[in-house]
Amino acid sequence: MSEHINNREYRKEIIKQIIKELHDGKSVDEVKSRFEEAFKGVSAVEITEAEQALIKEGLPITEVQRLCDVHSAVFKGSIEEIHRESDPTKIPGHPANVLFLENREIEKIIENKIKPYIDNLSDKESVEKLKDGFEQLLKIDIHYSKKENLLFPYMEKYGITAPPKVMWGVDDEIRADLKSIYSDLSSGHLNDEIKKRIEEALTRVNEMIFKEENIMIPMLLDVMSQDEWKTAADNSSEIGHMLRWVPEWKPDEEAKEEIKEEMSEPGTITLPSGIFKVNELTHMLNTLPFDITFVGSDDTVKYFSESSERIFPRPRTIIGRNISNCHPPASVHIVEEIVDDFKSGKKEHEDFWIKMKDKYIHIRYYAVRDEKGKYLGVLEVSQDIKPIQEITGEKRLVTE
Template sequence: MSELINNREYRQEILKEVIRELHTGKTVDEVKAKFGKAIEGVSPSEISAMEQELVKEGLPIEEIQNLCDVHAAVFKGSIEEIHHPEEVPGHPIHTLRQENDAIQEHILENINPKLEAFRIEDSQNNINNLIEDINLLWDIDKHYSRKENLIFPYLEKYNITAPPKVMWGVDDEIRALLKEIKLLLKDYRGNKDEVVEKIKHATKQIEEMIFKEESILFPMALETLTEDEWIEIYDESDEIGYAIISPDTEWKLKRVDVDRKEKNNSLKDGYVKFETGILSSEEINQIFNAIPGDMTFIDKDDIVKYFSQDENRIFPRTKAVIGRSVQNCHPPASVHVVEKLLVDFKSGKKDSEDFWIKMGDLYVLIRYFAIRDENGEYLGTLEFTQDIAPIRAIEGEKRLLSD
C-alpha cells in the first residue's frame, strides 16, 4: 500500500512538473519525449488532483486555462485508452455524448464544406449558409450550460473545483469566438481570411473541448457522483435545453419515479408569520414566482439559498445551484466583479448596485440589494433580474381594463 501511495505522490509531482515546464516555454514534443513513460496510464482523477494542487500552490486558474489545450495534447495518448463505463440511453452523460457526436458531425458535414465554399467565393449565398450553420452551432451554449450548472456544482461538493473552473473558462472563450464570428458574418466587409481563420480556430477549440469532456470530465463525474445526484441532474436538464439534438429516449430508472412521487407529496402546509400578516409556504412560493423577474438570494457566507421560478426566467438556474458558493456560479473572468460587490455590501459601503445589458430584443436590468437585519447586520444579497424593454416602450396612459 505504501508503495502505491508513494508511486501516486511521485507521479503527481511529475505531472505538476510537466505543466510547469510547458509554462516556461518548452514544446509539447520536448515534454512528451521526457515524460511519456511517467504519464502512461494516467487517470482523470489524477489530472484533477494535479490541477487542484497547482491551484492550492498559487498558480492562477487563468494560467492553467492557457495551458489547457497543451496539457490535453500531452496526456491524450494515455487518457484515450481509459475504459469508459457504459451509460444507459437517457442518462445525462449518454445525452452529452450524443450531443458531442452531433456537434462533430455538424462541423464535419456542414460547416467545413461551406467554409471551403466561402473561402473560394465569398458570395452572399455562401455567407448566408455559414450564418445558418454558425447559428445552429451556437446551440452548444446549452450543452456547456448544463455542464456548468448541473455537473460542476456536484463535483464541487467533492472538492473537485480546479478542472471545472479551467473548463468553464475555455467554454467562455468558445462562446466569445462564436459571437465574434456571428458579428463578422452579419457585417461582412470582405475580410475573408479573418473569418476563415476565426471559424477554424473555433471549431478546433470545440473539438478539443469534446476530447476533454469525453476523456477527463465524463469519466471523473461517473466515478464521483452518486445515483441520486445523477437523478437530480436528469430532472433539471430539460430546463436548460439541449444542443442540436434532444434525448431520443427517457432514462428508465425506477428511482426517478419514486423520487418524483416523494417530491410531489412533500409538505406544503405550514405558515410563516410576518410583521404585516401570515402566509402559507405555498402562498409565499407562488407569490415569489408570480413576480415578473428572476430573484436569487445568497446568504452572508456567499452560499446560494433560494431562487424564484418565473416562467420567463432570463438566466438559467437549476436546483443544483442551491448550497453552491456564488463565486463558483460565475465564469472565472467575472468572479472579481462579484467579489468586489460583496465586499462593498458587507462593509456597508453600498446597499445596492445596478447593471443593464442588451440581449437581443431584451433590455435586461440586473439589480443587487444588500439584505440587512433590523440592527444593520449583513444577512445576504438579493439579485433581481427583469426585462425592462416592455416598460421602456410604455407611452401615454392606460386607465381601462384590457379585454
C-alpha cells in the same frame, strides 16, 4: 526510473512539471515528447489532481485555463480507458449518454455545416452556408450550460474544484469566439484573419469534447450516486437539449438510494428544488425586496413575510383569518371576485398599481395551483416600484 513509474506522487509531480513547462513557453511537441518517454498511460484523476495542486500552490485559475487546450493535446491518447460493467454513456437518457450524443451532434455540425465552406470565403453562397453552420453551432451554449449547472455542482460537492473552474472559463471563451465569428460573418467583415479564427475556434471545441468525455465524465461516474444522476436528468429540460428528442431515463429501483439523512433532520423543510432549515427559510423570505402573503384554498391567511420595509402592516393575528375580513367593506367585493375567478379557472393573475405618498405600489395576485391544476390558494405580491422606474442607463460595476 522504472522504480518511480508506478509511484503515484512521482507521476503527479511530473505532470505538474510538464504543465509548468508549458506555462514557461516550451512547445507542445517538446513537452509531449518528454511526457511519452516518462509514461505509458495516465488516469483522468491524476491529471485533475495535478491541476488542483497547481491552483492550491498559487497558480491562478486563469493560467491553468489558458493552458487547457495545450495540455489537453498533450494528454490526448494517453488517458487510460475506463471500463465499466454497465456503461452509463450508452444508457439512453442518462445524462452521460445525452452529453456524448450532443457531442456527436456538435461534430456533425462542424464536419458537414462548417468545414466544407471555410476555404470558399470569397463565395457569397458559401459564406451564407457557413453562417448557418455557425448559427447551429451556437446552440453549444445549451450543452455547456447543462454541464455547468447540472454536473459541475456535483464535482464541487465531492471536492473536485479546479476542473470545473478551468473548464467553465474555457467554455466562456469558446462561446465568445463563436459569437464573434458569427457576428462578423453576418455583417460581412471577412478579413484575412477570419479563417484562422474559425479553425482555432473549432479546435477548441473539439478539445473540450475530448476533456468532457475523457476527464470530466469518468470522474463524475466515480463519485455521483444514482439519485444524483437522476436529479441531473430530471432537471435537464429546464435548460434544454441540442438533440430533437431525449428519452426519459428511469434507473433500476434497486439502485435508488434512500433519502439523505439531512432531509429528515428536525427543523428541516424539504422542497423539490432544495432543503431549508426553518431559520434559513424564514429569513430568506423576509429578505425578499417585496411583501408576499399566501391565502389557502379555504380562504384563510396562512402566511405573510415580515421584511423590514413592509408596505402594508400585517399583525400575526391575521393568521387563520378569512381573507374577506381582512379588507374594508368598500373593497372586499373586489377581493372576493378575484378569488372566485381564480377558483373557477377564469383567471390566473390580477394586477393593480396605486400611489401611496412617495411610493408607487404594484400589487399582484396569482392563483396557486399544483402540477395537476388543482387550486391551492392565492399569492399576493406587493412592491414599491418607484425606485425601479427611476433606473436609467446601465450598472456593470460593484458599488464601492
